[in-house]
Amino acid sequence: MHFEIMDYELPTNFDVVVVGTGIIESIISAAASRIGKTVLHVDSNNFYGGLSSSFNLESFLKLNIEKRKSICMEHSSLNDTETFFPINNSDFTLDEVTHQWNITNKNKNYSDEENSAQEDIIAKEICAKKWLKDDLLKESRKFNIDLTPKVQYARGDFIELLISSNIARYSEYRSITRVLTWFNNTLEVVPCSRSDIFANNKISIIEKRILMKFFTSLDDNEDLIIKDYASKTYKCFLTDKKLSKNLIHYILYAISNSTDSTLCLEGIGNTKKFLKSLGRFGKTPFLYSMFGSGDLPQEFCRLSAVFGSVFALDQPIHGLILEENSFKSILIGKQKIKAKNFVLGLNLTPDFFLNKVKKKFISRGVFITNKSIMDSDNEPLTLLLYPAENDKNPCTVLELPWLSSCCPKDTYLVHISCNQINNPEDDLKHCVKNLFTLNEDFKAFKPLIFYSSYFSIPTNSDENVNLHDFNNLFICPGPDSELDFVTAVSKAKELFLKMYPDDEFLPRAPDPEEIKWDGDEEPSDIAQ
Amino acid sequence: MIMDDYKFLFKVVLVGNAGVGKTCLVRRFTQGLFPPGQGATIGVDFMIKTVDVGSEKVKLQIWDTAGQERFRSITQSYYRSAHALILVYDISCQPTFDCLPDWLREIEEYASSKVLRVLVGNKIDREDREIPTVVGEEFAERHNMYFLETSAKESDNVERLFMQIAEDLMKQARSRDLPRYDSNTTTIDGKTSTISDFSCCSK
Ligand SMILES: Cc1cc2nc3c(=O)[nH]c(=O)nc-3n(C[C@H](O)[C@H](O)[C@H](O)COP(=O)(O)OP(=O)(O)OC[C@H]3O[C@@H](n4cnc5c(N)ncnc54)[C@H](O)[C@@H]3O)c2cc1C
Numbered sequence: 232m233h234f235e236i237m238d239y240e241l242p243t244n245f246d247v248v249v250v251g252t253g254i255i256e257s258i259i260s261a262a263a264s265r266i267g268k269t270v271l272h273v274d275s276n277n278f279y280g281g282l283s284s285s286f287n288l289e290s291f292l293k294l295n296i297e298k299r300k301s302i303c304m305e306h307s308s309l310n311d312t313e314t315f316f317p318i319n320n321s322d323f324t325l326d327e328v329t330h331q332w333n334i335t336n337k338n339k340n341y342s343d344e345e346n347s348a349q350e351d352i353i354a355k356e357i358c359a360k361k362w363l364k365d366d367l368l369k370e371s372r373k374f375n376i377d378l379t380p381k382v383q384y385a386r387g388d389f390i391e392l393l394i395s396s397n398i399a400r401y402s403e404y405r406s407i408t409r410v411l412t413w414f415n416n417t418l419e420v421v422p423c424s425r426s427d428i429f430a431n432n433k434i435s436i437i438e439k440r441i442l443m444k445f446f447t448s449l450d451d452n453e454d455l456i457i458k459d460y461a462s463k464t465y466k467c468f469l470t471d472k473k474l475s476k477n478l479i480h481y482i483l484y485a486i487s488n489s490t491d492s493t494l495c496l497e498g499i500g501n502t503k504k505f506l507k508s509l510g511r512f513g514k515t516p517f518l519y520s521m522f523g524s525g526d527l528p529q530e531f532c533r534l535s536a537v538f539g540s541v542f543a544l545d546q547p548i549h550g551l552i553l554e555e556n557s558f559k560s561i562l563i564g565k566q567k568i569k570a571k572n573f574v575l576g577l578n579l580t581p582d583f584f585l586n587k588v589k590k591k592f593i594s595r596g597v598f599i600t601n602k603s604i605m606d607s608d609n610e611p612l613t614l615l616l617y618p619a620e621n622d623k624n625p626c627t628v629l630e631l632p633w634l635s636s637c638c639p640k641d642t643y644l645v646h647i648s649c650n651q652i653n654n655p656e657d658d659l660k661h662c663v664k665n666l667f668t669l670n671e672d673f674k675a676f677k678p679l680i681f682y683s684s685y686f687s688i689p690t691n692s693d694e695n696v697n698l699h700d701f702n703n704l705f706i707c708p709g710p711d712s713e714l715d716f717v718t719a720v721s722k723a724k725e726l727f728l729k730m731y732p733d734d735e736f737l738p739r740a741p742d743p744e745e746i747k748w749d750g751d752e753e754p755s756d757i758a759q
Numbered sequence: 760m761i762m763d764d765y766k767f768l769f770k771v772v773l774v775g776n777a778g779v780g781k782t783c784l785v786r787r788f789t790q791g792l793f794p795p796g797q798g799a800t801i802g803v804d805f806m807i808k809t810v811d812v813g814s815e816k817v818k819l820q821i822w823d824t825a826g827q828e829r830f831r832s833i834t835q836s837y838y839r840s841a842h843a844l845i846l847v848y849d850i851s852c853q854p855t856f857d858c859l860p861d862w863l864r865e866i867e868e869y870a871s872s873k874v875l876r877v878l879v880g881n882k883i884d885r886e887d888r889e890i891p892t893v894v895g896e897e898f899a900e901r902h903n904m905y906f907l908e909t910s911a912k913e914s915d916n917v918e919r920l921f922m923q924i925a926e927d928l929m930k931q932a933r934s935r936d937l938p939r940y941d942s943n944t945t946t947i948d949g950k951t952s953t954i955s956d957f958s959c960c961s962k
């Protein structure tokens with residue numbers, strides 16, 4: 232029999248249909264497939280990851296933010312007992328995208344300013360390479376620009392899941408070289424390890440002792456802390472511990488990634504998470520996936536496919552059909568596909584379910600620059616936790632060197648994110664101004680911005696989203712503003728266990744060597 | 760990457776339309792058999808075979824598409840860090856040949872520009888050939904690829920295909936004095952971490 236790709240029709244009966252390839256949908260897809268359920272996993276985009284995706288420069292510049300068109304349904308294909316829920320949700324997409332180039336296609340920009348030869352030499356020293364817009368565009372493929380950048384704690388739930396499920400083999404990580412904070416109007420390295428602490432010349436010997444003691448004491452007295460500080464802030468706790476201003480800054484804003492209003496127990500939890508993740512893969516507790524955060528959902532999709540899921544991107548997904556009190560099928564193109572359960576990404580959920588959902592946004596900035604925000608001998612991968620300032624939210628700054636496989640050599644790719652107050656540019660203005668320059672200002676030694684982009688990512692941590700009366704519909708929240716995927720993992724697990732309460736969530740997948748081939752039967756040891 | 764019994768590990772990925780015989784090629788080479796049934800292969804990610812090239816042990820890690828090619832939905836990450844890429848069509852099925860430019864476009868977009876590319880016309884045991892050898896040859900030449908015709912069923916050229924790839928990759932690795940991972944990045948913090956339970960071994 233001969234096929235042409237176009238001739239294929241989707242099979243029409245599944246245990247689970249997953250719509251959308253964001254991280255939560257992808258984890259659930261892998262989990263369901265892994266326990267032997269038949270899964271159809273579709274997306275209306277022609278790429279994986281939805282709002283967790285990464286793009287090369289060209290695609291990023293062209294990002295399609297067209298609102299989804301409401302697709303009309305021929306109601307003739309429905310019978311009397313069926314109700315159609317169109318998927319035309321246009322709210323949960325990127326918004327307010329802007330692009331700005333600070334370099335041109337001609338060299339003019341540089342040579343015209345001042346013709347002094349000396350200046351030229353300095354310029355050479357400062358940025359090894361002079362980039363033109365076209366040069367960067369030519370290197371488009373070397374960019375992997377995250378919509379929602381994530382770092383992972385080395386012992387966080389996400390990395391533990393990768394290991395326990397054997398998905399880690401699909402990806403490569405780099406450890407974050409250093410964690411920085413913004414303190415007294417300058418960048419400071421946050422001491423991570425014991426040796427860091429002792430090498431740090433910003434804190435006195437006495438402070439060092441206090442800090443070490445503080446870290447080791449966190450596990451003791453837990454009951455007392457719970458009793459005394461249940462409703463107090465972490466800042467209050469740290470102050471009571473008589474820590475110096477310096478130390479409070481490091482611990483509060485960087486190590487525990489907290490704010491002045493973070494409650495004590497949460498702050499302690501975050502601090503422990505940070506400490507626990509030290510020394511596993513590198514000097515800091517954090518890892519970043521090579522080729523961008525957009526690879527992470529794909530790894531789960533690959534596992535899902537390896538265990539038999541059918542994957543189809545770029546699908547015309549019209550809507551769901553309800554019969555009596557549960558969803559029976561989904562309309563994709565001209566096909567009506569039946570399933571027992573439906574898992575939907577928020578961006579592909581019928582509007583009907585989103586009325587009550589509060590929409591919030593993350594303000595995002597993306598910058599291509601010529602050097603690191605803080606000089607270093609090697610090419611560092613930097614996480615800067617920039618504390619709240621005046622009326623601004625704290626910002627997370629992730630600076631990627633080319634070694635991360637996210638940008639070409641001699642450039643840095645910088646991501647800044649914060650919870651939205653006004654609009655991306657306004658929310659990040661202070662941070663951008665303090666870190667970068669737009670002029671070739673040799674004296675300031677700040678990185679020069681070649682290109683910048685701002686946009687808004689819709690986010691939702693609203694629990695209401697699954698408060699509906701349909702027991703076979705599972706709605707996955709969109710991207711969140713956490714540093715890592717810890718919330719995504721717990722949400723995916725929760726939804727999966729709601730769907731299959733008696734099954735194991737992502738048991739370890741066998742290594743190739745362990746697979747026993749029974750003639751041409753399915754390998755028996757992995758079927759259970 | 761920590762090497763145990765082998766000195767080189769290469770990742771080889773197969774692409775091409777569904778049904779052209781990718782899985783059969785891999786199983787013929789790694790297991791020496793031609794699966795009679797047609798069932799989709801469940802739970803198999805990649806297969807491994809260690810071969811000798813000269814006096815060196817070379818481990819080939821051979822990845823199959825996991826069925827994601829059927830609806831053109833291969834994850835980009837599938838192509839990442841591939842050292843060689845085998846593009847397969849079925850010599851008895853014109854449409855699988857007609858799709859090659861689409862596959863090439865995808866490869867251009869996602870795979871490394873340095874990846875070793877091989878075009879394979881499979882199923883030469885079949886009587887109903889639709890693509891003459893010379894047509895395949897020309898296509899490969901035009902696109903700078905190696906070319907080979909195979910039969911997974913009769914085991915024609917399968918060994919040769921993978922051994923050729925192993926030898927070529929070895930040559931490349933030698934002439935480049937090994938890729939960058941053991942030169943430039945000497946500091947611990949710049950190193951690629953392979954995540955595994957125990958930090959001493961991997962892959
Ligand atoms: C056979 C091979 C193995 C490699 N193994 C490593 C490695 O273990 N560690 C490492 O740091 N660099 C590795 N590299 C990367 C390599 O040293 C250079 O980064 C690459 O050749 C530079 O090419 P380019 O800058 O022109 O980028 P491109 O032409 O875009 O090529 C980069 C490609 O190299 C591969 N690659 C890049 N980084 C890695 C990586 N960390 N691991 C595996 N593959 C990678 C990817 O497929 C990527 O698409 C490897 C490259 C090759 C060809």
Ligand SMILES: Nc1nc2c(ncn2[C@@H]2O[C@H](COP(=O)(O)OP(=O)(O)OP(=O)(O)O)[C@@H](O)[C@H]2O)c(=O)[nH]1
Pocket residue numbers: 775776777778779780781782783784794795796797799826829881882883884885909910911912913
């Ligand atoms: N005659 C002949 N048939 C072959 C050969 N190789 C594979 N086939 C047959 O082609 C069909 C598809 O082979 P697979 O190896 O499953 O193809 P695939 O490319 O992996 O495609 P998927 O179905 O997507 O997994 C099977 O029926 C095989 O028996 C060959 O060399 N000669």
Ligand SMILES: [Mg+2]
Pocket residue numbers: 781782783800823824825826
């Ligand atoms: Mg196959």
